Amino acid sequence: xxxxxxxxxxxxxxxxFSSLKLSNPxxxxxxxxxxxxxxxxxxxxxxxxxxxxxDVIARYKYLNGFNVLHxxxxxxFGLPAENASKLNNLHPKDWxxxxxxxxxxxLKLLGxxxxxxxxxxxxxxxxxxxxxxxxxxxxxxxxxSRKETYVNWDPIEKSVLANEQVINGRGWRSNAIVERKKxxxxxxxxxxxxxxxxxxxxxxxxxxxxxxxxxANWIGKSFGCELNFEIENTSDSVKVFTTRPDTIFGAxxxxxxxxxxxxxxxxxxxxxxxxxxxxxxxxxxEEAIANAExxxxxxxxxxxxxxxxxxxxxxxxxxxxLMDYGTGAIxxxxxxxxxxxxxxxxYNLEIIKVVSDNDDKKxxxxxxxxxxxxxxxxxxxxxxxxxxxxxIINEIEKRGIGSKKTLYRLKDWGISRQxxxxxxxxxxxxxxxxxxPVDKSELPVVLPDDIDLSTQGNPLESHPNWKMTTQKSTGKxxxxxxxxxxxxxxxxxxxxxxxxxxxxxxxxxxxxxxxWMPVDQYIGGIEHAILHLLYSRFxxxxxxxxxxxxxxxxxxxxxxxxxxxxxESYKDLNGxxxxxxxxxxxxxxxxxKRKDKTKVxxxxxxxxxxxxxxxxDPETMIKQYGADAVRWFILSDSPPEKDIQxxxxxxxxxxxxxxxxxxxxxxxxxxxDGSSDKEQEKKFTLGIKNYVNKIDSSIKNFRFNxxxxxxxxxxxxxxxxxxxxxxxxxxxESIIEVMKLMIPxxxxxxxxxxxxxxCKTPNKWPTVEKNIxxxxxxxxxxxxxxxxxxxxxxxxxxxxxxxLVLDNSKAKxxxxxxxxxxxxxxxxxxxxxxxxx
RNA sequence: GCCCUCGUGGUGAAAUUGGUAGACACAAAGGACUUAAAAUCCUUGCCCUUUUGGGAGUGCCAGUUCGAGUCUGGCCGAGGGCACCA
Numbered sequence: 001x002x003x004x005x006x007x008x009x010x011x012x013x014x015x016x017f018s019s020l021k022l023s024n025p026x027x028x029x030x031x032x033x034x035x036x037x038x039x040x041x042x043x044x045x046x047x048x049x050x051x052x053x054x055d056v057i058a059r060y061k062y063l064n065g066f067n068v069l070h071x072x073x074x075x076x077f078g079l080p081a082e083n084a085s086k087l088n089n090l091h092p093k094d095w096x097x098x099x100x101x102x103x104x105x106x107l108k109l110l111g112x113x114x115x116x117x118x119x120x121x122x123x124x125x126x127x128x129x130x131x132x133x134x135x136x137x138x139x140x141x142x143x144x145s146r147k148e149t150y151v152n153w154d155p156i157e158k159s160v161l162a163n164e165q166v167i168n169g170r171g172w173r174s175n176a177i178v179e180r181k182k183x184x185x186x187x188x189x190x191x192x193x194x195x196x197x198x199x200x201x202x203x204x205x206x207x208x209x210x211x212x213x214x215x216a217n218w219i220g221k222s223f224g225c226e227l228n229f230e231i232e233n234t235s236d237s238v239k240v241f242t243t244r245p246d247t248i249f250g251a252x253x254x255x256x257x258x259x260x261x262x263x264x265x266x267x268x269x270x271x272x273x274x275x276x277x278x279x280x281x282x283x284x285x286e287e288a289i290a291n292a293e294x295x296x297x298x299x300x301x302x303x304x305x306x307x308x309x310x311x312x313x314x315x316x317x318x319x320x321x322l323m324d325y326g327t328g329a330i331x332x333x334x335x336x337x338x339x340x341x342x343x344x345x346x347y348n349l350e351i352i353k354v355v356s357d358n359d360d361k362k363x364x365x366x367x368x369x370x371x372x373x374x375x376x377x378x379x380x381x382x383x384x385x386x387x388x389x390x391x392i393i394n395e396i397e398k399r400g401i402g403s404k405k406t407l408y409r410l411k412d413w414g415i416s417r418q419x420x421x422x423x424x425x426x427x428x429x430x431x432x433x434x435x436x437p438v439d440k441s442e443l444p445v446v447l448p449d450d451i452d453l454s455t456q457g458n459p460l461e462s463h464p465n466w467k468m469t470t471q472k473s474t475g476k477x478x479x480x481x482x483x484x485x486x487x488x489x490x491x492x493x494x495x496x497x498x499x500x501x502x503x504x505x506x507x508x509x510x511x512x513x514x515x516w517m518p519v520d521q522y523i524g525g526i527e528h529a530i531l532h533l534l535y536s537r538f539x540x541x542x543x544x545x546x547x548x549x550x551x552x553x554x555x556x557x558x559x560x561x562x563x564x565x566x567x568e569s570y571k572d573l574n575g576x577x578x579x580x581x582x583x584x585x586x587x588x589x590x591x592x593k594r595k596d597k598t599k600v601x602x603x604x605x606x607x608x609x610x611x612x613x614x615x616x617d618p619e620t621m622i623k624q625y626g627a628d629a630v631r632w633f634i635l636s637d638s639p640p641e642k643d644i645q646x647x648x649x650x651x652x653x654x655x656x657x658x659x660x661x662x663x664x665x666x667x668x669x670x671x672x673d674g675s676s677d678k679e680q681e682k683k684f685t686l687g688i689k690n691y692v693n694k695i696d697s698s699i700k701n702f703r704f705n706x707x708x709x710x711x712x713x714x715x716x717x718x719x720x721x722x723x724x725x726x727x728x729x730x731x732x733e734s735i736i737e738v739m740k741l742m743i744p745x746x747x748x749x750x751x752x753x754x755x756x757x758x759c760k761t762p763n764k765w766p767t768v769e770k771n772i773x774x775x776x777x778x779x780x781x782x783x784x785x786x787x788x789x790x791x792x793x794x795x796x797x798x799x800x801x802x803x804l805v806l807d808n809s810k811a812k813x814x815x816x817x818x819x820x821x822x823x824x825x826x827x828x829x830x831x832x833x834x835x836x837x
Numbered sequence: 838g839c840c841c842u843c844g845u846g847g848u849g850a851a852a853u854u855g856g857u858a859g860a861c862a863c864a865a866a867g868g869a870c871u872u873a874a875a876a877u878c879c880u881u882g883c884c885c886u887u888u889u890g891g892g893a894g895u896g897c898c899a900g901u902u903c904g905a906g907u908c909u910g911g912c913c914g915a916g917g918g919c920a921c922c923a
Contacts, residue, residue: 001877213841214918222922242923255923292921320921330923338838339921409922529918637849637862645849649863657862697853706851709861779857784904786857824903830856834903 002666003659004752006626010111013748020113022058022068030066031516032058033495035524035532036073039099040080043106045565045608045634045646046525048618052631053562053640053704054523055112059744060699062113063765069516071118071498072107074100077128077422077487086453092421093449096123106619111627111747118501122490123421127497129444130507131485132426134493134543136437139427141546143189146435149324149414153181158457159418180280185416186425186483190538194219194408197537206558208641211529218530220409225393226327227402229254229303232312238262238303241326241405245396246388247333249377250354252344254303255296255318257328263317272297272317279319294343295319306401307378318343326407334367341367352376355385413535415486418458420451422484428469429479439472445480458482491532492539495519495555510549522556529561560702563643565634569603569614577613580648605645616646628746629655635745636708657712658749664718665739665753668731677725684721688734691717692766695741707745714738732757737766780811781832787811798825805831 034054037047058070074096081092090098100121107114120127138144152161156174160183171178190197198219201212224243231237238254256262258276266272275297296316305311313331320339321330334344334351341364344351351364356372374380379395380388396402416425424445426438438445448466451459460466460482467480493507499516500509524532533556540555570578572593583600585591591600608615621630633654638644691714698706718735736759742750743762754762778801780788788810792801802823805811815833822834 210842210917217840217919220919220922224923240923244923294921318921320923322922325922332923337923339923342921407922409919526917639850642849647849647863650849653863701853703851705849706861709851712861777857781856781904784856784902786904789857822903824856826856830904832856832903 001659002663004662004749006628006655006658006748007623009752010109010627010748013751014108014111016751017111017113017747018108018116021115022062022066022070022113024062024065024067027065027067029069029516030058030061030521031069031499031519032061032521033069033071033498033519033523035522035528036075036491036494037103038075038078038080039096039103041099041102043103043618045616045618047107048110048630049562049565049634049640049644050523050525051107051110051112052634053560053702054521055110055631055747056635056699056704056744057521057523058113059747060765063740063743063763065765068113069118069498070114071120071501072112072114072116073118073120073494073498073501074122075487075491075494076100076121076123077484077490079419079421081421082419082453091449092453093123096121096421109619109622109627110631113747118498120494120497120501122423122487122494125444125446127494128423128490130497131423131489131493132438132443132445133440134507134539135426135485135489136440137546138188138542139437141542143192143542143545145187145189145412146184147187147412148182148184150180151183151185151414153179153183155179156456160416183416185414186427186481187412187414188489188538188542190413190535191408191410193538193541194221194410196541197410197534198408200537200554204554204556204559207556208559208561211526211533211559211561214529215534218410218534222407222409224405224407225396225402226405227306227331227396229306229313229331231315232302232304238315238329239327239402240329240331241407242331244333244336244389245392246374246377246380246383246385247336247354248307248331248392249380250333250335250352251305251313251331252334252350252352253332253340253347254313254315255321255330255332255343256315257321257323258297258317258319259323260317260321260328262329266299266317275317292319294339294346296343296347298347306396306399314349316343316347324411325409335364336367336369338367338369354380413486413488413538415489416483417486418461418482419484420447420453420459422487423447423490424460425481425483425485427481428471429481430471430476431478436471442472447484460484488531488535492535493543495522495536496540496543510547513550513552517552518555518557521558521560523560523562525564526561533559560641562640563638564607565646566605566643567608567614567616567646568605569612571601571603573598573601577611579613580616607643608646616648621651625651625655626658626748628658628749632658632708632746635704637705639705640702657715658746660715661711661742662749662753664715665735665756667722668718668728668735669756671722671728671731673728675725676727676730680721680724681726681730684724684726684730684734687717687721688714688737689769692737692741693768693770696765696768699744704745711738711742711745740764740766776828778828779830780805781830782811782814783834784832787814794828798823798831801825801831805833 032054034050037043058068062068076096081096084090084095085092122128135144154161154171154174154176156176157171161171161178198216198221201216204212222243224241225245226239226241227245228237228239238256240254258279263276296318299315299317301315302312303315305313321328332340332343333354334340334349335353336355341351343349353364354374354377355368356375357368357370358372371385374383374388377388380391383391393404397404424447426443426445427435428438429435448463451463453459455462467482469478469480470476471478496508496513496517499512503509536555540552544550544553567580570580570583570591572578578593578600582594583591584594591602592598593600606612606614618630629651633651634644636654637650691710695707695710698704698710736754736757739750739753739757740762751762775791776794777789778792779786780790790804792804806815815835818835820833820835824832
C-alpha cells in the first residue's frame with residue numbers, strides 16, 4: 001500500500017494557504033466569520049471544531065464562485081491577562097502578544113483558509129482608538145448614560161465583580177463576602193432599542209429558533225398597567241405596575257422595594273434601617289434568592305382601594321420587590337400570585353379569591369394562577385381573565401388613575417470595569433464637576449504601559465499621573481475616567497472592522513461595510529446566545545442610527561451554534577484529577593494510572609476544561625495524526641450542532657482512512673487502460689453524480705457527518721468498480737471530482753491528490769445535476785407492509801409497475817387468490833395493495 | 838416554579854415533504870492470513886426457523902392514516918434557558 005507523509009504535505013500546502021485569498025471578484029459576496037478567540041495561551045478542541053466548520057463553509061462557497069471574506073483576529077483584552085501577569089511578572093501586553101503568536105501558529109497548522117492580512121487585535125490602539133470614537137458617537141446620540149447602581153463589590157480586590165464571578169456570595173478569587181455597593185457607572189442605553197431588538201428577531205430567518213427564543217425571553221416584554229393608590233391621610237400616592245389588573249378586587253396589601261424613594265420617610269426609623277440592611281445583605285446568588293423567605297416591614301400606613309369605597313390596604317416594604325423593574329412597587333393579590341400568597345400567610349393578610357378555580361369554597365393551599373371567570377369583583381364578575389384585564393384598564397384610564405403600560409425585563413448595559421487591561425473610556429471630569437467626552441482629535445486615549453499591578457484596586461487609579469489631563473478646547477484642568485470598558489464592547493463591532501481593518505479615517509470604510517455586511521454565516525458557541533449576540537445587534541443598530549451612510553440593521557444573517565467537544569474525566573484514588581495521557585485503559589472496566597498502576601475512577605464525558613484535566617491538546621493530535629485527520633474526525637459521527645465525544649481511536653481511524661484514500665488515488669493514477677463496458681461505465685458515472693449531489697446538499701445543510709459517511713461509501717464504491725470493466729480515463733476523471741469534494745474537509749490531502757492527478761481546475765466545484773437517476777427502487781407493500789423492493793425505470797406508471805409486481809415480485813404470492821380492494825400508488829416511491837383475507 | 842428542546846442497536850448516529858428503519862463509523866464476538874502478534878480482510882449483530890422465510894421493533898399508552906421514527910393527545914425520562922420581573 002502506498003503511504004503518504006501527512007506532515008510533509010501539510011507543511012507544503014500550508015505555505016500556499018498562507019497567501020490564499022478566497023477572492024472571486026465577479027462572484028456574489030460571502031462573509032464567513034467564526035467567533036474570534038480569546039488569546040488564553042493555546043488553542044483547544046472547541047476552537048478546532050469552530051474553525052474547521054467555518055473553513056468548510058468558506059472553502060465550499062469559494063469553490064462555488066463566491067467572493068469570500070474569511071478573517072480572523074483576537075479578543076485580546078480581559079482579566080486573565082492581569083491575573084497571569086501577577087503570577088509570573090509578565091506585562092499583560094507581553095503575555096497577550098506571546099499567546100497570540102503561539103495560537104496563530106497553531107491555527108495555521110489546521111490548514112484554515114484565513115486571510116491573515118485582515119488580522120486585528122482588540123488591544124491594539126489602532127483598534128480601540130476607533131472604539132473610543134464610536135463610544136463618543138453613542139454618547140452624542142444619547143446612547144450612553146451615567147447611573148448609580150448596585151454592584152457586586154469585592155472588598156479585598158477593591159473591584160466590581162460580574163455576576164458570574166460571585167460564587168455562593170463570595171468573590172471567586174479572593175473568597176471575600178461580596179457586598180452590594182452603590183457605584184456611579186457608565187451604561188449603554190440598550191433598552192432604547194428593546195422593541196426593535198425584539199421585533200427584528202422575526203427577520204432573522206437564518207438563526208436557530210432556540211437562540212431567538214432565548215433573546216426574546218431575555219428582553220422579556222410584558223403588558224400591563226400602572227395604577228396609582230392614594231395614601232390615606234396624606235396627599236401622596238404610590239404608583240404600582242401590574243400585569244394582573246384584573247385581580248384588583250383581591251388586593252390585600254401594597255409592597256414597596258426597600259430602595260423605593262418612599263423610604264425617605266423612614267430614614268430615621270431604626271428598625272426600618274435594620275430591615276433594609278438585612279435585605280441588602282442577603283445574597284445575590286440565584287440560590288439565595290430562590291430560598292429566601294418573604295419578609296416585610298409594616299409601615300402602619302394605608303392606601304385607599306381605588307374601586308372599593310372605604311376599603312384600606314396596608315403598605316409594606318418587602319424584600320421580594322425589585323426597584324429596577326416597573327415602579328418598584330406592587331399591589332399584592334395573594335390568591336393569585338405565589339409570592340403574594342406566601343407573604344400574606346406570614347403576615348396574616350386577607351386572601352380573597354377573585355378568579356374562580358371551580359371549587360370556590362375550598363381554602364387555597366397555594367396561589368391559583370390559572371384561567372377562569374372573575375368572582376367577588378363587582379363589575380368584572382363573570383368575565384374571563386383576558387376580558388377582565390381590558391375592561392379594568394379601560395376603567396382605570398377613564399378615571400385617570402393609571403394607564404396601559406408595556407414593560408421590558410431588559411436592563412441597560414453596565415460597561416464600567418475597574419480594571420487595567422481594557423479599553424479606556426474616553427471621558428474626562430472637569431474641576432467644576434461637568435463630565436465631557438475627550439476631543440476626537442485626541443484619540444486614542446492610550447493605556448499606559450508603566451503600571452503597577454501589585455497594588456489592589458484599579459492600577460489606572462493609582463498611576464501617578466496618567467489621569468491628569470486638560471480639556472483640549474478650553475485648556476481647563478481635568479481628570480480622566482479610570483474605568484475601562486467591558487470587553488464585550490470590543491467584540492460588539494469587530495465584525496465591521498474586518499471589512500476594512502487598516503482603514504485610518506474612521507472605524508470603517510462605509511463602502512466596504514455596505515458591500516460585505518451583514519455577515520452571511522456566523523459560527524460560534526451557544527454560550528454567546530444572549531450577551532455577545534445581543535450587544536452586537538445593539539451596536540449595529542446604534543451605528544445605523546448615527547451614520548446614515550450605513551444601511552445595515554442586523555449584523556448576522558445566518559447563525560450557527562456548534563456543540564461542545566467532550567471527554568471523560570479521570571480521578572485517582574486520592575481524588576486528584578488526571579490528564580488522559582496519565583491513564584491507561586486495560587479494557588472497558590479497568591482503567592489504571594500509568595505511574596503506579598493504581599485504579600482510576602472514570603467520570604462521564606463532559607465539556608473539556610482545564611480544571612477537570614479532561615483536555616486533549618490539538619497540537620499533539622495534529623503532530624500524531626495530521627491536521628486533515630483531526631479535521632475529519634471532528635466533523636464525523638455527530639452533527640455539528642450537537643456535543644461530540646473526543647476519541648483517540650476515532651482520530652486514528654480517520655488517519656487510516658485518509659491513507660486509504662491516498663492509496664486509491666495512487667492505484668488509479670497507475671492504472672492503464674483495460675477493457676471497458678458501456679453499461680457498467682454508465683452505472684458508475686451515475687453513482688458518482690449521485691454522490692456529488694448528496695455531498696453538495698449535506699454541506700449546504702450543515703450535515704457534515706453525513707458528508708463524511710458519503711465519502712466512506714464512495715471509497716467502497718470505487719473499490720467495487722476497480723474490479724469492473726471501467727476505463728482508467730473515466731476512473732481518473734471521477735477521482736478528480738471526488739477529490740474536489742474533499743477540499744473543504746481535508747484541504748491538504750485533497751490538493752495533493754489533485755496535483756497527483758494533474759488536475760488543471762482545482763478551484764472549481766463539480767457540477768451538481770438534479771434528476772440524474774434513471775432507475776429507482778420502489779417498495780411493494782401489502783396492507784402497508786413492505787414485502788419487496790423492485791428496481792424500476794424512473795416515472796414508470798402504475799400500470800407498468802402493476803405488471804412487474806404480478807409477474808415476478810416476491811409480493812406476488814400475497815396477492816394471488818386474494819381480492820385487491822384498493823391500490824395506493826405514489827410515483828417513484830411505493831405501491832401498496834390492500835387485500836382482504 | 839415558568840419556558841424550550843430532545844428520547845432510534847453495546848456506542849456516535851442516518852432516514853427530502855408521512856412511504857425500504859438502523860446508511861456510515863466506533864466497540865464487541867467469530868473467522869481468514871501469520872510460527873506468533875500487530876496490521877489487513879471477511880462474517881455476525883432482537884425472537885422463531887436447518888435454509889428459503891416469518892415476527893416483533895424508533896421511551897411508554899392511545900389516536901389519525903392504506904402506511905407513523907416523522908403528525909395529534911396524554912404519561913415517563915434526559916438536557917438547556919430564565920427565575921422573587923409583579
